[in-house]
Every structure is written in C-alpha cells, then in structure tokens.
Amino acid sequence: MSRVFDYLARFAVIVFGFLCAAIAASFFANLLIIGTFGWTDTAPFAFSGPIYFTVFFLAAFFAWHAFFPAMAAILLAEILQRRDGLTHTLAGGGVSLAAVAFAAPDLFFDTGLTAALLACGLVGGFVYWMVAGRTSGEWLDRQPVN
Template sequence: MSRVLGYLWRFAVIIVGFAFAAFVASAFGAVLLAGSGEPDSPLPVLDGPFYLMVSVLAALFAYHAFAPALAAILVAELLGRRDWLFHALAGAGVAAAAALLAWEHSVPVSSADTWPLLIMVACGLVAGIAYWAVAGRSSGVWLHGR
C-alpha cells in the first residue's frame, strides 16, 4: 500500500510541477510581450489585465504543451535525469514542438515570422527550469533510488 501511495504522491508532484511551469512560462512570456512595445513606456506588471493575460497564457501553454511535455517527463523519469540543464533543454524542445504542432499549416517563411517561435522557446527554457525546481530534482527516485 505504501508503494501505491508513493506513486500517487509522485504523480501529484509531477502535476503540480507542470502547472507551476505553465504559470512561470506564461508570466515570462507576458513580460516579454509587454516589454516589446514602446521603448519609453513603463511595464504594465501591476495592472489587472496583466494577471488575466498570464492566466490565459498559462492555460494555452499547458494545453498545447501537454503531449510533448508528457513525453519529456516520461523520459526524465525513466532515465532518472535530475540535472537542471536536461530539464531546461527539454522545456525548450517541448515549447518548440508545441509551437510547431499548434502552427502546423503556417510554417515561418521569414525572419519576422520566427519571433513568436523564439519567444516560445525562451518560455520553454524558463518552464523547464521551473519544472526542475518543483519536480525534476527528484526525477526517477521512485524507480532508481538515490
């Protein structure tokens, strides 16, 4: 019975880590998008619409990145990868895969079209590090031990 509870606990930690990573990535993406406007305008970080934008972006990021993130989390758990660099690069790969899956018919054709993809990859890097901070440091402990 304690083994089943351990598996359930690990599953809950993975879910919380995924949700935290989605919120951190959306906050980072919102700051990047808010800062790309006028050079002299202040950042609208403390405004109400900013928090609404973060929540909506988190839901969109989590929706589009679920399948690639599930594969990356499964690889990290089975291989027991606990380093932050693996999770950061996996987050970038998950973000790139999610962006390409979401935009399957509109492949970037010019350098101006790649800006949203670069923002998504940067958000994926930050999300991977956020996931590592919550759940990635103990990846594979349930399977391989310390």
C-alpha cells in the same frame, strides 16, 4: 500500499510542477510582450491588474498545447532518472518547439515568434526542474516495503 502512495505522490508533484512551469512560461511571455511592444510606460499599470488575467489565460493556452510533448519529456526524464537542470531546461525548450510545430505549423517559421516561445519553454523547463525535476526517478530506487 506504500508503493501506490509513492506513485500517487509523484504524480501529484509532476502535475504541480507542470502547472508551475506553464504559469512561469506565461509570465515570461507577458514580460516579453510588454518589452517588445514598448509598453514600458504602461508596465506599472499592467502589473496592477491585467497581468493577473493574462498570465493565467496564457498559461492555460500553453499547458493545453504543450501537454503531450511535456508528458513525453517528463516520462523520459523519470525513466532515465535525469535530475540535472540543463536536461529539464532544454527539454522545456524542445517541448515548446514541438507544441508550436503541432499547434501552428505555419507560425513555426516565424523566427521571432519561435524564438520567443523557445525562451518561454526554457523558462518553463527550468521552473519544472526547480519544482519536480530535482527528484526525477527517485521513486524507481526505493525498495518495496512489505
């Protein structure tokens, strides 16, 4: 029974890490939007209200499109027991590129947009590592308790 609890607890940590990564990538995308369009004079206003909606709206959008590539990367990291930050950060970038390639293949060749989404994926991968990736695959090393 303890092994089942370990699996459920790890699954909960993975889901929480994925949600944190999507929110962090979305927040970074909002910062890129504010900086790219030169809205520096409206930035204090954006941080007092609208960003609370746009971050979570964009996070849901990111999570929806990145779910399957992210779960493949997370499963691979769990099986290979990769616990380093560089692996998870680069996997986040790869997940973002895969999500763009599958969701909007015509936008994949827009270098500015692709670079921005790649940066958001790198941030998301790093946040996932901070939340859940540092203990990736540890459940495989535990011995079953009788």
